[in-house]
Amino acid sequence: MSGEAGPETGGPRIEGPRIADPEETGGLDIRGLEVRYGPVRALRGVHLSVPGGAVAAVLGANGAGKTTLLRAVSGTLRFHRGAITSGTVAFGGSRLDGVPAAAVVRRGVVQVPEGRRVFARMTVAENLRAGALGVPGRRAAAARERVFELFPVLAERAHQRAGLLSGGEQQMLAIGRALMAGPSLLLLDEPTLGLAPLMAARIADTVRQINAQGTSVLLVEQNAAMALALAERAYVLEVGEVALSGPAADLAASDEVRRRYLGVGAPETDRPVGTGPGPAPGPAPDPATDPAAEKHERTRLARWTA
């Protein structure tokens, strides 16, 4: 993980890695994002950033808007009749909103879709080749080496039909296929969903390795323990809004997050389980870029972790 460790700014028990400005580091920067599927608003006022080289996690229940958020970045909302109705998505300083999916890939942002979605009728090798279609041919061979290093089993099964791989192997293939494009930012949608715990841990290790090699990661996960262990920064989405964000370690320590997403019992607080997590309605501004929001967030976190 390349996120710099260091105190955020004082505050008892509130420490975490310092998050760099995504504009400076060529990271992902989402501001005031609103997404609609026809009349249905799926996201509202979402601020989120993934600095270059960092791992950020997005937590949230089913239907919170996690997958929509990734679609907005990868340019695939149109496949679901959705559209960005306000706000911006930028990567490395250039806008991604309104850019078609294939062009997003060429800018170095590649998504591993939920449910793996390998090309079942094609072989493992052909799947990997498909992953490299958006990049010049020369880079594909080097990328394949890297993928086979990460996932030796894919080399062994190169000529097998992808539909016949196990769930874990299919997830490896889906990640490997995305890496073929040599992404600067990898978007992972529920990579451990439906996998055995051992395989989930293996995928987590792989994400760590991929990140160590310089690829930023935006990880959407229901497995909050894994996501918070991997990420430097985390965001909690509730009903289309960022309900909470902060350094992952702080979120992991927060009673509310522990109780709701980590399944750990916590002492009674002033809020019953199952209600909104924060006292502040509306979208949470991004504390990485907004000092006032950072202070506000510390206050909220302090209350929860007290």
Added chain:
Amino acid sequence: MAVFLELLVNGISVGAVYALIALGFVVIFKATEVVNFTHASLLLAGGYVIARLHPLIGFWAALAAGIAAAALVGALVEFLILRRAHVGSRGVLAIVTIGVDILLTTELTRQIGTEVLALGDPWGDRVLHLGPVTIAETRVVALAVAAALIVAFLLAFKFTGWGVAMRATAEDAETAALMGVRLGRVSLSAWAVAGALAAVAALFLCVFPTPGLDRGTAAAAMKAFPAAILGGLDSTTGALAGGLIVGVTETLMSGYQSELAFLGRGIGDAAPFLVMIVILLLRPSGLFGTKEPARV
């Protein structure tokens, strides 16, 4: 026996030409999930350009121009109409293609009028004698060319980046887009390839023993529809098998028409559709319609 062999060889040759048309049909369906009823008019357009240009620029140049023209018409239909028709259902798009087909065919048949246009091919009405079997040279050439084109196409489909993009899109368009595949280009190229194949088919549908290109040629092209459907709409192998089945059935039924007089005249034209219905009753997704490999 000699008659049967002659009919069989002729049937295979005609079937190979149908397979070319069916292949284009299948390629468009795989890339865009649209059932393309414009196919017959693409074929007619290619044939028309060859027929009009060969007296001016010679047969081979006219053939190249006809192939290019049909590819261009296909690409234009995709680019100008289908890409912009933001309708929800693929069924509606199929009906849009019927509309486009009627427009194109009406204009082309108006141009052709009552003429029968020769395509100026170099094979003429020569025949080959292979033992007891006598066969038109055009049929042998048709078989060879169709086989070569089909092999080249299947190799490209299997091994080139274009083929991988095409198959990925056919399987899951959204995920293909996430891999950087430009869906617009895939769709455009599918239409262009289908148009080009249709133009080659037009040539062989209009040479000896057929008198030439006339307003009925589009109807002949329609026989490739049952070929594509009985083979399995999403299967290239199915297009080949379907083409051959339709070609052989039609030729045999027409050849033995006098013995089959109780079935009425024109049974050769109806037979491909009967075969299609029987096959679909037995195998609803066609002979080679893909079933997902799945772990259980």
